[in-house]
Amino acid sequence: MDVYFVRIIKERQVVGIFAAWDIDELQDIVDECCDPADCEYVAVGPGGIFQTAFTRAQFPVRFVGEVGENVHPDDISPFAEASYSDSWHDAMNGTWRKLVG
Template identity: 45%
Template sequence: MNAYFVRKAANHEVVGLFVASSAALLAAVVDECCDPSICDYALAPMGGLMVAAVTRARWPFAADDADQTGLEAAVLSQQWQDDLCDADNRLEWRSLKPAALRLLRALEKRPAAKESAPHGKSGADG
């Protein structure tokens, strides 16, 4: 598994920090919030998000607390702060579009799920 920083290619707007085992799966996760074909990604080196202040959030959280991730006031580790700094430009950003297109092609090739009658029944009258 790898962690990835993701941004929109046109204006470098932050999309998020994601964990995936491949660029194609990264595209699938990014697709939950925006079109991955308009995004860039960079492999996130060692670092993290830290909750620097006291939080009421607990993990695992209750279903009714799902809107409180515990990361609302999170800050970047010094390593990630340095890596994401404009002046240093340490990260190698790549387009996520090729991976998004591979994912789409793979989904298009998948056979449609077959509908079957429940066990012990056959035909329309069961």
């Protein structure tokens, strides 16, 4: 299984980070949130996302209303202070490929 960063081609807007067995599966997953034909991807190797500061966020992510109306915004944003590994940063400066076509 590989990990892919996906973005909209035109604006370079982030779509997400996805794990998929192949490009066909990646297209199916991306299709859940936007048109894969509008996207490009870069495959990344070992690496990850990590917290650079203390957070109150927990996994699984809690949303307002699930636990009560008094859920603090920091509780629902597990990546507010996150960064990604150097290897993923380097990969994002590599060659992006169209997801469809």
